[in-house]
Amino acid sequence: MILLDAAGLTVTRPERPLFSEVDLTLSSGDRVAVVGLNGSGKSTLLRVLTGAVVPAEGTLRRGRGARVVAVDQDRGLPAGTVRSAIGAEGEGAWAAEAVADRLGLTPLLDREGTTLSGGQATRVALARALAEVGRPGEGDDAVLLVLDEPTNHLDIDAIAWLEERLAAHRGGLLMVSHDRHVLDRVTTRILELDRGRGHVHEGGYASYLEARAERAERAATEERVRRNLARRELAWLRRGAPARTSKSKARVASATATVEARPEAPARASDDLPLHHGTPRLGDQVVELHGVGHRWDDAGPWLFRGVDLALDPRERLGLVGPNGAGKSTLVDVLAGRLDPAEGRVVRGRTAEVAVYDQSGLDVDPARRVADVVAGPHRDADWSDAALLEAFWFDADAQRAPVGLLSGGERRRLQLLLTLRARPNVLLLDEPTNDLDLDTLRVLEDFLDDWPGALVVVSHDRALLERTVDDVLVVDDATDGRRLPGGYAAWEEGRRSGRTQGRAGSAAPRADRSAPAPRTRGAAAPPSRRPPGHLHKLLKEAEGAVRRLERRRDELTGALAAGTADHTAMAEMGRDLAATEAELAAAEDTWLELAEEADR
Structure with missing residues (x-):
């Protein structure tokens, strides 16, 4: 069943629009993640979709019989104990207590909600929402579960359990998350907010990355085609008859403006953090x-x-x-x-x-x-x-x-x-x-x-x-x-x-006065390297590939700029050839290790 249908959602803030013309339909079985840069409006969009914020434009319709259970970043808790907040009282309390236990809340059940830290309050709010939804498969197909950063403040075991719980949810799921494992294993679609527009990608995190790269490549190709067409139009107009009409002059001005126009600026100007340079030297004793x-x-x-x-x-x-x-x-x-x-x-x-x-x-x-x-x-x-x-x-x-x-x-x-x-x-x-x-x-x-x-x-x-x-x-x-x-x-x-x-x-707790001895796993078969060692080699190979890619891109950019003298350009060309050869070898090493890891 359709749980929610949104069309043309637009939200503005004083400086500029936050996002505009966002469309989304959510049905039972859909698990949608909202991603985007910080400040792009992800949490605001969730609040619009739950009805907590009224958009400047657009329509929002909820399916008949559908109900929304939401946990946003404002983790407000009702007065009383944690036990009462998650509904672990009276008939059916065992189900809420089971959820609380998986989220590490059992020691806090009798604490007052007002005494909790921010991380503890986050877990209580999540437990309350999951308990309200009910056990997976028990009439939850009409429930839209909305979660904003649900994995914050959870440990690794709790996140793994939450993955399974969310994957088993038969209703709709809408969440903001930065956890790439959760995105890849739970979501069926990803809605990306990019420079005020919404883009829907089918599949999980890996599919989203592929689709995003294809969109960027397509935009670059369209920009090249547009500029080439405009250049040809401008050249043809300038070769025309000397007696120009006002209409011809207007076409020249239009074509000139098109050639000189710049494509839409990227969401971020750079993909590198500064401040590596100048890090003080560190001695042997840290x-x-x-x-x-x-x-x-x-x-x-x-x-x-x-x-x-x-x-x-x-x-x-x-x-x-x-x-x-x-x-x-x-x-x-x-x-x-x-x-x-x-x-x-x-x-x-x-x-x-x-x-x-x-x-x-x-x-x-x-x-x-x-x-x-x-x-x-x-x-x-x-x-x-x-x-x-x-x-x-x-x-x-x-x-x-x-x-x-x-x-x-x-x-x-x-x-x-x-x-x-x-x-x-x-x-x-x-x-x-x-x-x-x-x-x-x-x-x-x-x-x-x-x-x-x-x-x-x-x-x-x-x-x-x-x-x-x-x-x-x-x-x-x-x-x-x-x-x-x-x-x-x-x-x-x-x-x-x-x-x-x-x-x-x-x-036993009594043995905590001394560090535990190291234990080793069973010896790996002679034909295989231990998983930990293999993982380390794979990570090192991946880092080598990225470093060589950055070096190749720097040299390619310097050669394209053409600002150096003849000797320096020749030296950069030799460096580029050597770097590309090293990169090919590093990629081969990475592929061999990846195949071994898959085996």
């Missing part, structure tokens, strides 16, 4: 933890204990484990923002540590964006404007108060301020929350070439796969056990039951 443990009071339980860790100058480490295990607390210890309850922290003299965490921006929402970047002791100047443009803040956004920025734009501003300090040790605590997909891909490319040490806490599986070589497991069973091979090796070990950190195989 940050070391010796027997570190922490708890919040002398009688309370230990979050972690016996953690020994020495960061390498080129560290690529992920911290993984369930919510509440102490990952963010461990990041605070590494950063020097928290003294551990026991153990020693040794920090190298050259270590410049910066943290990009979940706390968000702590600034006056009335301050202008440019003034926040300039700081309290000077006025904003051209250098601040250039830096903001590099992080995709246009002139309007630079003059806007921070309070008017979207959640993703505020997170991007926070990232700018973190990187501007030029650290050589970067600690990222849930960096993907509220960032758009394009920013995530650019951030991953940036971290590939990051010259310092990197520690990442994230529930985003794609980010972990791209950025870390090893993981440090923090959970009830294992405190601070380092596993080589990154996220893929850890997940493989959990699935096969070969790690002590696997759910359901917890070690």
Whole structure:
């Protein structure tokens, strides 16, 4: 059945239209994701479709008998306990409690909703919505479930469970999400908001990327054809008879304007983050933890204990484990923002540590964006404007108060301020929350070439796969056990039951005073490399391909510009040929490793 039909939706804001002429029809079984750059209007569109915001133009019709269950970014909770908020009282309470348990809320059921953190409130709102929908298959085909960033503040196990739950939903699903695994495994269509227009792509995340690339290539081809036609028209007109009529002159002016017109500007001027240059050199000693443990009071339980860790100058480490295990607390210890309850922290003299965490921006929402970047002791100047443009803040956004920025734009501003300090040790605590997909891909490319040490806490599986070589497991069973091979090796070990950190195989709490011994999986067959090692090689090969592609594009652009002298142009031509040969070899290596991984 048709749950919702929208036609010609248009929403404006004071500076410019947010989006216009957006059409969407949702039926039972449709699972649609809305994607786009931060500030493109994704959350606003969801609120329009649920009826919370009235559009400037357009029509919205809901199917007969259809009902909407929504969770937006304003996670308001009713007064009372978490148990009452999710409906875990009276008949059928067991179903709501089961959802709460999968989202890690069982310890919070008797807490007052007003005492919860933002992340906890997010999980409660999601649990309430899922409980209201009911069990999959039980009359939920008339329900449109609307979720705005539902994976924020969930751990990896909860996200995997949510994937299955959403895939089993028989009604309609409309969501904003940056989680690429969820997009690829759950959605049947993707609605992209791009420069004020909506584009619908059939399929999941991979299909969306292919269709988007085809659209960009088609637009470039159409632009070339248009300009060539206009040039030919202008040349023909100028070769005409000397006695021009006013009509001929008007055609000349029109053709000239067409030739000189510029195509629509890209959504973002650049696909690279700045600030790699000037990163201070990092010595051999970075940050070391010796027997570190922490708890919040002398009688309370230990979050972690016996953690020994020495960061390498080129560290690529992920911290993984369930919510509440102490990952963010461990990041605070590494950063020097928290003294551990026991153990020693040794920090190298050259270590410049910066943290990009979940706390968000702590600034006056009335301050202008440019003034926040300039700081309290000077006025904003051209250098601040250039830096903001590099992080995709246009002139309007630079003059806007921070309070008017979207959640993703505020997170991007926070990232700018973190990187501007030029650290050589970067600690990222849930960096993907509220960032758009394009920013995530650019951030991953940036971290590939990051010259310092990197520690990442994230529930985003794609980010972990791209950025870390090893993981440090923090959970009830294992405190601070380092596993080589990154996220893929850890997940493989959990699935096969070969790690002590696997759910359901917890070690006794009394043994938490010492780090757990490393365990190795069963030996791989002689004809195969271990999965963790293979994943690391594949990631290195992928990084080599991207670096060579960037070098090839730089040389191609320099040759096309033709601004160098003859000798320099010849040298660049030789460099380009060598780079293309290296790129072909790197692509062959990547393909061989990818085929081995598939086998």
